[in-house]
Amino acid sequence: GDSVTQMEGPVTLSEEAFLTINCTYTATGYPSLFWYVQYPGEGLQLLLKATKADDKGSNKGFEATYRKETTSFHLEKGSVQVSDSAVYFCALITTSGTYKYIFGTGTRLKVLA
């Protein structure tokens, strides 16, 4: 079945460091891909998405490019801030049957001042 694999956390960075969180997927067809962020004690917020190959999603300085050839959707940010500390989930939406989300295990990011 469809699946999403994320890099293990936690990831600890200093402020202004470069961030990469790896995400790869296995899916039937060409699913839409998403990154969600969850701040402590809060729900899931959509960070960015891409609906087809080579699309680049971007928001709040974060970017991710849908790479069909490597089945990847890595999240990047050039300069992280303390306020970016959160858990980041990569997800896909299945392309057959019920269109449900499949989430990765989440990667906790901690940014130190």
Added chain:
Amino acid sequence: EPEVTQTPSHQVTQMGQEVILRCVPISNHLYFYWYRQILGQKVEFLVSFYNNEISEKSEIFDDQFSVERPDGSNFTLKIRSTKLEDSAMYFCASSLASGGARNEQFFGPGTRLTVL
């Protein structure tokens, strides 16, 4: 901006008791979902609902669970007899369409269920 709302934000119950978690999806959305996140783990699909019936349910969604859309606005998840392992954050989501470019699901803030 329209949003999905959920009540209560936190529910504490005794093992064996029934709980009902409530959600108000975005008003023109047609597809409704429940997901669960056990503390520190990933978000897992429970059930999808369309046209007043379940479209798909996961292995987690056993006979103790049920969903209902009792009126034009609410979408509920009932757990008939709660177990300790039901303690989790429960997220409601809704979407305008099931497939295609409008398939994005919008999530509510979640209800944290604690079973003692």
